[in-house]
Amino acid sequence: MAELGFEVVGVDTDPKKIEQLAAGVLPFHEPGLPELLRKHTTSGRLRFTTSYAEIGPWADIHFIAVGTPQKAGDHAADMTYVDMAVETLASHISRDCVIVGKSTVPVGSARRLSDLIRNTVAGDNTVSLLWNPEFLREGFAVQDTLQPDRLVVGGDDAQAIDLLKEVYGLPLASGTPFISTDLETAELVKAAANAFLATKISFINAFSEVTEHVGGDIRVLADAIGLDNRIGRRFLNAGVGFGGGCLPKDIRALQARVSELGLDRTMRFLTEVDEINLRRRDRVVHLAKEILHDLQGRKIAVLGVAFKPNSDDVRDSPALDVAAQLYNAGADVSVFDPEAMNNARLRFPRLTYSTSAAEALKDSTLTILLTEWEEFRTLDPSAVGETVESKSIIDGRNVLDPIRWQTEGWRFESLGRKS
Ligand SMILES: NC(=O)c1ccc[n+]([C@@H]2O[C@H](COP(=O)([O-])OP(=O)(O)OC[C@H]3O[C@@H](n4cnc5c(N)ncnc54)[C@H](O)[C@@H]3O)[C@@H](O)[C@H]2O)c1
Incomplete structure (x- = not known):
């Protein structure tokens, strides 16, 4: 708003956040925002108060x-x-x-x-x-x-x-x-947009369960249906599913509100959307067990804990959830995320927090990519292969090239293809 030319005062009840913001320090990661914050706390157009x-x-x-x-x-x-x-x-x-x-x-x-x-x-x-x-x-x-x-x-x-x-x-x-x-339509537009996006992700992930079962390639299926411009390719990336501070709670809240209004059945499909989404996390844990047989004491490197790249938000993060499930099953889980380490540590302190991807990967018996940061998408399977104890990887976001990894001697698993 300050960048748009207005005089702005930001109010929050959290005095620590206000103190940081007033000093020009952003309390979360958001590309491009630190520069704007500094520019306008300096220009005087942006102030903060409780x-x-x-x-x-x-x-x-x-x-x-x-x-x-x-x-x-x-x-x-x-x-x-x-x-x-x-x-x-x-x-x-x-x-x-x-x-x-x-x-x-x-x-x-x-x-x-x-x-x-x-x-x-x-x-x-x-x-x-x-x-x-x-x-x-x-x-x-x-x-x-x-x-x-x-x-x-x-x-x-x-x-x-x-x-x-x-x-x-x-x-x-x-x-x-x-x-x-009107007020009601405006409120519903937001709920509908998030319900649609969540449904689109769970739709492709439901097909993932089928292609995994019968042998098929979910990426090819997504590309093929995505070329139909009534469908579109975006939000059809099969993987470990959606998370964050919005989609999960918003589809639940919509369903709860519509039921409260007496329309019990109307949004019931969102329960399925939610369940499909959560099952994808279980699928990754299942694959890890299939690869390692027993998780007890096995060193697993988890790449990514933020719910998506370019964010440090770990609210309802599929990546952090999977890392925690693996830990609870007895694995020694080393995680690395370029931005979300502090937030993840606050939520789940018992994981091993590495200072780099290389440190997390060192001597691991299994690597799992769960947040598709650019740094992980461009990992070199040959170099990484030198440091791990065992060359097995699960691509939880379908962003790596399986042929490239397999050529370097890796066991490569991903979601939506038969293992
Ligand atoms: N995060 C997103 O990407 C996003 C996108 C679209 C819509 N939304 C919606 O925006 C809203 C905020 O989301 P968020 O992710 O920023 O939440 P958040 O929890 O990160 O931030 C909310 C802030 O509100 C402050 N707060 C609480 N009570 C207050 C009060 N009485 N007076 C002043 N400040 C108070 C909290 O201290 C906190 O800093 C939610 O309704 C969310 O669904 C979020």
Whole structure:
């Protein structure tokens, strides 16, 4: 937002994060963002605070982007943080302004929050709520914010929508489509987009189970159906499946919300989508057992713990889950990830955290690639073969060339092909 030309104050309840950000230090990995953070903390256009009292009377427009994690012991979204942020903000507002929700929320939340705002804001200040779901991809957050592929806004206050259009003036001028709709549709667009993407991944992974069984090549199948432009090749990469802080919790929350509305069967297919996804993790562990017979005390190198490359996010990471399962089965698991080591260590401290891929691979009896960082995609099977104890590899992301590895004497397994 500062790069788009605005004066911005970032608010978080976590004082440590605010302290880091104010010092120009990004508390997570996101390509291109450290440079923008430094540029605008220096230019003075971007400040940080933990104080709602500071921003309530100040801003023309407030974006709410706090977390909506899965509730403990339940599939529904935990709305505590959004409710708290909106209520605290509303109680500090002393002027006309617009609140724009960006968090991914269950359908119906925005209308409920509009009532909360109306009942909380003091005096006769006019405060409108719009919902503007966020579609950015971790790893491409800067690009997706400055040049989004679409902007969706729910709400019916034309003046507030015009103000939001001003905020997005630059991307709109360069042709980004702007879809204006009601609050419910805006909330559902985000849920539908994530449900579709998750389904596409689990669809190809379900076919993986079949090709593994009958003998076939899932990559060829994906290429062949992907050439049909009604289907498209993207998100048809068979592998260890999806994870992260969005898709898993969002498909569960959607299902929970739709059931709550009485439409019990409507989103039931998402249970299958979730289960197919989790079964892929088990498949990797199964393959490891097939290769090593007994995992007890065997040294396994796991390449990647982030849920995807170019991110240090390990929330619901398939890679970290598989590494933990192997550890729990008795293996001595050495992991390496270019960016996600600290986050992984916090979640699962008992793995061996190596300082490089080479260190993780040294003397290993099995190598498993689980996050497709460029550094792992370009590994040289000949050089790697010199350092391992046994030349066996599982490509959990189908990104390595099996022929190249087999020619160098490796036992090569991947997902979606008969082993
Ligand atoms: N991460 C993504 O790629 C992505 C993409 C699209 C949409 N979303 C959605 O955006 C939302 C945020 O996701 P995230 O990954 O950034 O979550 P996160 O958990 O990483 O960050 C949420 C932040 O909100 C802060 N917070 C909590 N309560 C607060 C309050 N009352 N006031 C101020 N700050 C508060 C937390 O301290 C934390 O720093 C979620 O709804 C998510 O589904 C995320």
